[in-house]
Amino acid sequence: MKNYKLLLIAVLCLCTTVFAQAQSQITGRVVDQNQQPMIGVTLKVEGSSIGAITNFDGYFNLEVPNLKAHILVSYLGYQTKNVALNGKKNLVIQLKEDAQALQEVVVVGYGVQKKSHLTGAISKFQDATAEDRPIARVDEALQGRIAGVSITKTSSEAGSDPQIRVRGMGSLSASNTPLVVVDGYPIADGLSFVDMNDVESIEVLKDAASAAIYGSRGANGVILVTTKKGKASKPKYSVKLYTGFKSAYELHDMASAQEYVSMLQDEESKGGTGPGTTELSWLAIDNYTDWQKVAIKDVSRIDKAQFSVSGGQDKTQYYLSGSYTNDEGIMVNSNYTKYNMRAKLKTELSKNVTVGININPSYSKKETPASNYTDFVRTYSWLPVKHTEATSAITGEPVGSWAHGRHFKNQDYTDADGNVFTASPWGTSNNNPMCVMENESRYTTDYRLSTDMYIKVDITPNLYFKSSNGFYLKYRVYDVYHNMNAKGDGDANYSLYQNQLMVDLLSENTLNYSLGLGDHHFDMMAGWTINSDSYKYAGINGVGFPTDMVHTINAATSISKEESDGDLATYTTREKEMLLSALGRINYSYKDKYLLSASFRADGSSKFGPENRWGYFPSVSLGWRMEQEKFMKAVPEISRLKLRASWGLSGNNSIPNYAAYDKINSANYTFGTTSTLVSGLANTSSTLGNQTISWEQTSEFNYGFDLSLFDNRIDVSANYYYSKTNSLLFEQPAMAITGYTNFWNNIGKVRNKGIEFEVQTYNIRNKNFEWSTSFNISANKNRLIELGDNQSRILNYGERSEVYIAEINKPSIQYYGYKTDGIWQSAQEIADSGLTFMVGKSPEQGTLKVVDTDGNKIIDANDRQALGDPFPDFTWGMVNSFKIKNFDFSFALQGEQGAKVLNGDGYYSEVKKMDKSFTNDRYISPEYPGDGQTPTFANGSGIGWELTDYLIEDASYVALRNVLIGYKLPKSQVKKMGLSKVRVFASAENLLYLWNSDYKGINPEARSTSSQYSSPLIEGYQRGAFPLQRTISVGLEIGF
């Protein structure tokens, strides 16, 4: 048979040569690997100017001089093919996608660059499976995927922002959040509303040399999001649906009232303190409520539907998409809904002029629970949510009404022997947390529109001008309604309506020029940008509603201007900021081997003092593509090796507007017997103005290499960096005797250095089986080098007076407090120690044994020392992907090692008493010391746990972040249905999550502190963490 075929071909060839004498017309079709027609493919007869382009169905007609000619078939992103006609007049040409990394293009600031020619540290994230994960946000998909980018989901609340850090913490008071740029447009909260399905790729500019082109905003790294665009083709439709079910990974192991009293009774028999009347009264209340279960929904789901269509003709292409996401948090009243649309349209007006428009409206609504999860954890199991027959009998409150701790105060209780006694089971005056939750609603609604229009004019073949102009509007409404008696008896109702309008105008204009002179190649870019942001804030606070039936402020009896704590409640305020910039870059390569890139940006910002508005941000980087050298041909195993070195200066301006000025606000008063309001004005803030305030600058060196082995089967990329942030923007504490407690200043230095390592391997690549692995690991060391004013340290106090120290030559944040050495085993041991304790802080036996670190026999504030830092030693992630015939399978592991948290739940006495991870094996008496390390619950005795290292815990974890399995229906079947793709998939988040036994909480990633204490120098406090959530989802993807 084979021979027969060969023969046939030979005969055909012979025939064609015979006819190939004169000009002939050939026809054919170009298809891709999937046999899909390719539109707009260029065909060109080699050595002539004759050419053609494929039409809508991939067909072409071409006049060729003879049938011996060779045809060059090319299309962007595909390998160019040289086809010998060999006499054929009709042919089907298949183009292969250019899989080689050599041609891979990476988005950089204000342009794109071939990956092979990159000289900075830029990581690219491109992962089709990310779309299938049951997560509502793009940033969550990046967790553990890029070396040097740490993403921490500090709250499990639906729709909440994760914390993102690129290469550690570089600033003390200004923001440490990277700049997010979506399709060239800097959008502060871009990651929260770009839909994962629309994402083509995400690039992270990590080193200062890459980020310097973003000048004053680049110091924290830049995340560039590129969305999908249409290609010339028939309309391609894609539909994706999934639905997921969430559950709590783990809850606190809280003792029930019965369990706790039994424990106390057991302890009493061992010389400990037994239950008092308070605890005994618990037994007399016939009720068991698992309050954590009350806080968590029975079923919480995440649903998503996404639709897109893309296509176009050779001159005009479009991409349109819409998506709906409904993410229910696992906690009651935690919900997030998002509608997102995107339209991208591009057309060639003429040979030289292209215009395009991108439009991205979105709407999202977030419901935030009014009670903290800790409040549920802390509620005793004897308290029902609403009064039952049993509790009604005790309290006299009607059955079915909200049950609160105070109802049980000073009531009569009957013990097992029938004795009646009076007791107060719980001192709290607060309403139960579910009542608070049900009686206060909090909604945040965001309306966004980001749009920009661009025009590109080719002035000469090598020179083009591009102008992009757009605006980003964001209108946020925050709606709160608080019912009467929501938090306690006599609690007045109110309604709060706040809105923020942000209008961000941007104009970016660049000239691009490329020039090849023999072995020398230049790419140059220069331009200017103008960015103006204006903000309008408004709020109305309505009070005294006669009824809770109407929640809008028209029903209020009056409007309150200020809240009792002095915060404005009814107001409008405005702010404006402006950024003018000039920028330029030159990329030079010699023989495609030696690479040089230099950039410069000048930024003028309205945020700073008049003398210091302009900042200048240069960068330079070098690369050497060693594989291009002759001597490397001797090492065929190395398919690619590039050495890189870079230096750059980038800035940070994220401080509040007008920090240069002493701002005067109203400070009114009333005079006269009729209390006439007279207006007064003073700087009522706690901040002093500073006219000299200016940029914070980060100077960073980066050294790295990119290595590919065995025909690109293994790609390795590694970086070492060393950065120093100078003249830190620091909201420095001022002595209060100035009248103010802080002021913005440029003072101090922080250093970050670290290594990053990324490896991608294609372990097996067969027709029916593919296996690839990617792994990344990074470590960052942060040091505070200087604080200025010859200061060596600053102490910052958190919400429970726990202390964080910023000390020079140490990590920028460390916990600071008392070191403990187990517990006092007996009263005798305390007496024998000869220690004097601070007034009111004398310990009892069984409480924490604070170490007298300065050895002066007095336990006081001078014994405090640094107790570890909240920064991880290293973070890592690994993804394994498999393709077996029509199945695809992947799993992603991710972890963080060595970060410490302060477990703030351990501050609460209810947690200290009832949480088994705090009470197991605890001290009872000198004879029964438990494990000798776990303190007993002794209220108000000794130093609070939160001030010692006892609550500082190792939050290292390893998470099986995602497991995904998909199945693609065979082509033949799909075709019958008139479709091009049908895939079903199932995905699971956090199937397995392991943490250190030292950690007593339920979510090592959680960080939460009340907002009035939130400061960049306070990190690692963890209170009221939602449980981790495990999500299992199934989905369907259809293409046609």
Added chain:
Amino acid sequence: MNMKKYYILTIFGIMSLLMTGCSLELQPISEIGEGSYYKNASEINAAVVACYNGLQAPMSEEWVLTELRSDNTRPYNTVSTSTSNLLLFEFDQSKISATNSHVYDYWVAVYNEIARCNTVLKHIDVMDEGDTRNHYEGEARLLRAYEYFNLVRLFGPVFLVTERISAEQAKSTQRTTVAEVYTWLEGEFAAAADLLPDSREEDELGRVTSWVAKTMLADLYMNEGKYDETTLNLLKDVYTNSGFELEDNYADVFSIDNEMNKEILFAVRYTSGGIGLGSAFGNLFAPQQSGAAVVNGDGKGYNYPTSSITGLFSSSDTRKDVCLKQTYTKEDGTIVDMRYITKFTSPVTIKNDGDKDWPILRFSDVILLYAAVQNEVNGPEAARGLYNEVHMRAGLKEVAASAFANKYDMRVAIAKERRLEFAFENKRWYDLLRNNTAVMTINNHYVEEQYYEEVSGIDGLNQNTLLLPIPQKEIDVNTNITQNVGY
């Protein structure tokens, strides 16, 4: 054809040039940059008004630093785990830590008020010479001196900041000795007395007068132990010439319908109505979990009257019922036994938005100070009439001369009268300091008040703990500061 692209380029070029006209010189929009303000009399007046506004913040903490440390009030509970209670226990039990937030909050509020006064004085020269200018200057200097007078009594040697200073300058500022602060205060009160008017128009009531300065100067002298003719004459002048007099009924002094009455020389004014000038005291002092029975929005149960002061009122003393209540009636008619202060309570619609002023200086204070100096200079009989003026106004019988055998008897009587007359008005602690009886009185109180039997770890009050600690946060910023002895 190809020209089009040049047209387009030109359009964009022009557009961009237009936009570059944008300025980076952006001033605050919703606030005023200080540099461009305080240019004329009305703007200086706004700054002076802000000084009065600034009286509220220190006052909100003052009860913690004075009344709670005295024998007048205590926490209701003996044990509590809530941070807010633990912080208050420290004051009641005379073991205040330098990190206690009340100490810092008061410190910050007082120095912010001082900075407001210093701002007025910094810019006062934009005004022409004349009465108005003098009045403004007098007000700023008197309010500042009033705050320093409190500071020096609470903290001992303090930082005497008399002009606006930068954060840098603050660090090189040293504490000033108590004697020097007193000397400076004498000058300030005297100067304010000269600068300020003797009376205020009806619509300006609430602004201070020279009489306030004179009384405070006399009080200062008495703190320095100067019971002499100078002090006597100062008070005699106020007593005779100020035009202030006692209300007939004690209750009328604190009536919400009678604010800034003829007895009030100086008060921190509060106004309800959601304008940010309301008082929180009604809610802070009402019993916990009393719902709306005492005041809308429930109470915190702070500043609980001791048995000591409650028992000190005689049954016919009309002041008792104005100062405190011992029961409240719930909605369902049940009566709850619980003591609480009502002197500063007025009905509110919004929580913490009360209307009642907090008097700083009342005419009865002038009378009793005058009586105290008379007693020391001219003997008890010279003081007796003054003493009885206040005593009898409370519905009590005249005390005969036979009751006062010597100056000591009169001292004791005046101290007791002041305690009752000014119950919970933050006067008690300062009275104990003026009379040098704080250590003895408070330590006796720890023994006599039954409440303390259940409280462990009371070490008592001593000469060191008479002073508050300098806030730890201040020392954290400037480690060269010395802490008060004993902390």
